[in-house]
Amino acid sequence: MKPESIADIKQKLVTITTAEDPYVKSLREDSRAGVQTALKQFDRKLEKQVALLKKRQEMSQFEQQAYKEGYQLIAGIDEVGRGPLAGPVISAAVILPKDCDILGLNDSKQLSEAKRNQLFDEINQKAVAIGIGLVDQTEIDAINIYQASKKAMMLAVEQLSKTPDYLLVDAMTLPMETAQQSLIKGDARSISIAAASIIAKVTRDRLMKEYSLEYPFYGFERNAGYGTKEHLLALEEHGITPIHRLTFAPVKNYVK
Incomplete structure (x- = not known):
């Protein structure tokens, strides 16, 4: 045979x-x-x-402990965009199902763009609820980036279609009555925060790519508004755009 x-x-x-x-x-x-x-x-x-x-x-330990304590709807919260010179800070809140079967969740910065996009789609398909919070550059300049990040996180929680009874927050304590736990480097320690990190980063990266069509000299589609050499040279040559953060150095040097 x-x-x-x-x-x-x-x-x-x-x-x-x-x-x-x-x-x-x-x-x-x-x-x-x-x-x-x-x-x-x-x-x-x-x-x-x-x-x-x-x-x-390993990354489900905080969620599992919360379930043992009787919580049912656990939201992971993370933000993206504290450091850029342009664009908003964006936060996501994600409630994953209790029996979450998504593999590969991790800090979005540790993943390739292709992997982030694949997980972004899978999270959107399988999550119980997803909320997005955005605070733009004007408000960042008005209230500072720390307060803007906190506000974006709270907005993301408010946008959830289901009300969480427990929050896992990346390196922040939110002024909300909901029971919560702040985790340093939470996006690498909790699947819920990792999922939020991916949703926030992909959402912001796609927005910055849209902005790059309107403001083509700064490389926003590649640097997402961070202060790369290309971005700094464009600032010198073309000046600031309406989406730049005017209180951030070196952008403030170009404010007339």
């Missing part, structure tokens, strides 16, 4: 989720180089899956 083709073997391995599967065990006896290469790829995929499952379990 003609041996099974390598292509067919790879196709079958895609659907198998354990190394103990009888079919996988039988392939271990197949000495063909192509089969052994396919098995190595399969083993690496399983190792990655195990690592992602372990990471998700």
Whole structure:
């Protein structure tokens, strides 16, 4: 009988989720180089899956503790955009389902743009509720970036379609009556805050790409308003735009 083709073997391995599967065990006896290469790829995929499952379990500890204490709707909250010279600060609040099965959630800064976009879509599909809070550059200049970040977070919570009974907040305590926990580097420690970090960053990056069409010299589609060399040179040559933060150095040097 003609041996099974390598292509067919790879196709079958895609659907198998354990190394103990009888079919996988039988392939271990197949000495063909192509089969052994396919098995190595399969083993690496399983190792990655195990690592992602372990990471998700580690990052669910704060949510699980809140569930044990009787809370039901736990919102993770994070903001993006404190440091840029232009554009708003944006916050997101995300309530994930109790049995959240999203793998790969992490601090948005640690993820590639492609991975952020993929997770952004998955979070939007699976989240119980998502809220977005935006505070623009004019208000940032008026009340300072710390207060603006806090306000954006509160707005995000208010925008949720379901009222949370517990908040997990990245490095901030909010003046709200809802029970809450502030976590330093929470976007790398809590799946809910990580989800909020991804929603906030993708939302803000896309907004800054839209602004780049209106203000093409500053590289907003690449730097999201941060003070890159390209951005600073454009400030020198073209001056400030209506979306620049006038109280931030060196932007304030160009205010007439």
